[in-house]
Amino acid sequence: MVVALAGIGLFVWQIRKIVRNINMGRDKTISGDASQRLKALLLVAFGQQKMFKRPLPAVLHLFVYIGFLVINVELIEILIDGVFGTHRILGVLGPVYSVLMAINEVLGLLVIIACVIFLARRNLTKVPRLTRGPEMRAWPKMDANVILITEIVLMVALFAFNIADQKLAQLSGHQLAGAFPVSGLMVDLFGSDVNTMQVIAGIGWWVHIVGILAFMNYLPSSKHFHIITSFPNVYYSKLEPKGQFSNVESITHEIKAMLDPSYVVPPAPEGTDPQKFGAKDVEDLTWKQLLDSYTCTECGRCTSVCPANLTGKLLSPRKIVMDTRDRMEEKGESPLLFNPAHYGQESERVKVTEERTLLRGYVTPEELWACTTCNACVESCPVNINQLSTIIDLRRYLVLEESAAPASLNTMFNNIENNGAPWAFSPSDRFNWADDLYTVSKN
């Protein structure tokens, strides 16, 4: 019980830190149709709809996801048994318990198989999106392996407990509650010594329960935190068409006041600087954009479909999201295992400045200017992260606060201002296309 309380207490303490970090972001009221949001939640988050754009990882991930949901029922039992000294307390459910245990065992095996294949994809076949890119430094790579190995260890511990428990029951002539289609095949694996069985059952049981509590406290430092954040992140994801970029209201007020001197500019929301346009650092982003970064699983689907990245440009949408989280944890509250040193070396191509802000200190203008705003990253993300909105807010800061657009874009801005077209054509030539226009009339 002490172990359980300590584990849960520590977790709550870490969650509070994360909530504080997300609250660094700008306020933004996300409204809109709740039924549409629930539909997205059911399809994209619970139903993993967008994962199925790539069937193999989708099926394997589904095993781990369902395994996680279902096997946690057994976790409840383990916690009750642990606290009250009972043994397989849910056995009172009879046949229901047997079915549950049987499903658990099959899923447990599938989880192990999936995790082994995932490890192979990362470390042997080295799937490019999982291994390449300047953001895939030492820590993210290790993090992924830690998660997979931990999940395998947890499952193996569960099987060891079930094997030894069955053998013990067999030796004492008892009927053990539950059905065990997988471990039942390996009852004699550890021999038949009662003491050994008791030790193995004990180790298996304790490794599983302590492992889960420890893993839970590892989550806030890890990309695995997505098992919590993906649900709110999908619920609050953008319902408007992807092509619709946010409107900067403070600019609207400014222009209206300019055009009409009698226009009264409403007061800015508390805690925001109406004179600062775009985003330079994490607190200039909205809470949703910060939640995005806590939801990223670093799967690299966004980067693998990014036209800029595919053609060798520095831009990687995943890096923007990971940088946002790293910067937020540097500036705000850090999780238990946060230490910039173990992130490893930044790639040589990424030339960041000493300035410790998200813009330039993490994300360079070269990355931002490579974006075609094509929304392929947004479309590909299984947890509805909006990488593009962060890119645009950083661009806005570059242009509106620093006048630091590339020279050719400044020329384009001047053309629009002076000629009403992005090219240097005279407005008086705008209607020339209609001169000498003929058709074939068929009447």
Add this chain to the structure above:
Amino acid sequence: MSERKQIQVPVMADLAARGETPEVLFWVGCAGAFDDRYKNVTRAFVRILEHVGTKYAVLGMEETCTGDPAKRAGNEFLFQMQAMTNIATFDGYGIKTIVTACPHCFNTIKNEYPALGGNYEVIHHSTFLQNLINEGKVKIAGGGEFKGKRITFHDSCYLGRANNIYEAPREVLAALDADLVEMKRSRANGLCCGAGGAQMWKEPEPGNKDINVERAEEAIGTGATIIASACPFCMTMMSDGVKSQNKEDSVQVFDIAELIAQAEGINA
């Protein structure tokens, strides 16, 4: 009876002076007005409007940039100035419905003008053409001259992913009775031509390949002799990409409106 006839494109200011209102305003866009290649698309679309007898008008010299490239590049101030100018023009004429061939203009007016007070029904020409075909106003008897030709459609990001319009341009092409082939990356998985996000007006950042070359290779790889597009910037990028592969003699890039006007026999 077929006869060659000159078109006098109706201008909004003239209609308003006569107290008339058109069914739709045809928003030409900067590329449609100034880009030499793309002016053909504007003309083709006007021929279709005349052919089916739609009561339309254009703004002529009153048109100005929607602000799309400024907004994508982060210049929100310039965008809003442009948007408010255009909204004042639209509202001054009491315009309700706007049709445009440019997905960038379409997206901006449809999705981003409402926050600034401009609310209109905005139709992309792919949807407009689809409706004309469905209503039987454009018939293309026997598929016309593109019958059996291998055509691949390149999705514009601002039509497709940005606004979920994938089927309209394909249904328009289906009227040609051509051999439509899809690229591996199509619809929601379509690859950008490389021009969006104001890239059209700047050199690409350092990399190892140009995006339009990557996309043109994919389009040429389908064996198509025609790449159909529905966006002025895609048209420029795909044409340049085809040229970079020295394929401009065997693979041509056309807008869907050009193909329809040609197949319907109303080009002159």
